[in-house]
Ligand code: TEU
């Protein structure tokens with residue numbers, strides 16, 4: 001353990017800055033707001049904060065469209081505010097992880113403004129251009145946020161590639177000059193005291209649009225190794241690669257323990273399960289529970305000793321985990337705790353997405369109250385395709401990214417204490433019942449459950465290094481597994497259903513020590529109440 005990198009024992013908290021805390025009443029969360037809430041985060045016990053992008057941006061995709069990598073968007077504050085946040089956080093043992101969006105820039109970035117002037121411009125080759133005639137794009141690649149992935153620029157007589165919105169032109173990583181500029185920029189941030197980086201859609205940077213290959217292009221791992229050598233190695237940084245396309249085999253590369261690429265991979269195989277193969281992104285197929293846990297188990301066993309994974313059920317692109325995998329009605333608190341225990345018991349670095357520690361839920365708004373570009377484009381496209389309103393809205397409620405982007409619920413005052421002004425997006429009306437102030441006051445709350453879980457990670461080595469084994473693999477509502485090292489065996493058993501279930505488990509766990517549970521203090525083997533979750537440990541010296 002002494003030689004293990006710090007981030008294997010860390011829990012990371014993700015902040016969506018515009019929705020965290022607004023310090024100046026303009027309705028948008030900001031850096032000073034985060035600094036003001038550091039004591040809250042310290043109380044929770046986390047070791048690092050991943051901030052969604054705060055660099056200058058026209059905010060077409062809420063900051064994932066950057067127009068200046070080396071300055072803070074005035075919406076969020078200034079470089080001085082960032083320095084102060086880094087300083088104040090570091091005093092509390094908390095590192096700041098920046099979100100690096102390197103696959104694309106904003107179309108308002110000076111590089112793109114130059115690039116689109118003419119084919120001969122020195123910056124032209126910073127982006128991905130292809131020949132074509134107006135109205136006939138080079139091929140039928142689709143953008144993630146709808147429509148063609150190609151946009152015509154008359155003054156060049158060419159199309160540029162955008163895998164996301166038309167305001168997010170893809171950078172051309174084949175151009176060594178582009179990579180050099182990126183490395184220079186990253187070094188500049190490390191010198192300011194940034195503790196690490198989350199690399200947005202890093203699996204897409206080596207795209208090969210002519211072959212229709214976006215993820216995992218042939219040069220991807222070569223580029224990652226180069227970037228790691230140039231900027232990450234020899235610095236005490238945590239680096240997290242977002243990779244929707246990752247398989248365990250690929251993850252050996254991304255997160256090789258020799259650190260030749262990144263610290264860890266952030267993959268979504270357990271998340272995309274309810275998207276039917278070849279189907280629409282927003283399909284509402286039910287989650288096949290057995291496949292869900294076998295997928296998580298596959299990553300646990302295959303990556304053991306060979307790579308490092310991120311553990312999460314939600315983030316700023318996903319619905320609230322309690323609404324999606326738990327029960328946000330009668331069993332909200334109980335199922336929120338169950339999900340936390342299930343996730344944090346596995347091997348990897350756990351991520352807590354802001355508000356998850358309060359058991360915050362999805363929302364159901366009128367379409368005019370939503371803000372997200374993906375959601376609004378999807379709504380428009382489906383509307384144009386003649387899809388019934390009700391059906392579209394059901395998808396929005398279930399999968400819309402704004403579910404996770406409503407303001408953090410601090411207290412039961414106006415706007416949940418998030419802002420004294422007009423919030424950029426409506427606050428979830430349930431803030432009078434679900435908010436940080438009440439959670440902190442109640443020692444049995446979801447918040448304190450998270451605090452205890454995070455604390456356990458520092459006490460029980462088995463949570464870091466224990467070998468994972470899935471139990472009851474075919475059970476259709478129980479998620480049970482053990483973690484084992486030389487000293488002990490840990491059992492995690494969770495009921496994902498709103499009904500009590502009985503089961504048969506090998507071995508006797510009733511004498512074990514309950515480290516944490518959302519049910520009774522004592523573990524009675526054989527039956528679990530709705531959404532029960534137990535973490536039980538047996539030390540080997542007790543067993544012999
Ligand atoms: O997300 C990558 C991504 O693939 C998402 O667009 C995802 O498919 C979708 O949101 C699921 O509904 C990253 C960022 O996390 C996201 O916020 C950005 O919009 C995107 O990249 C572009 O930078």
Ligand code: CA
Nearest residue numbers: 022024028030
């Ligand atoms: Ca503000």
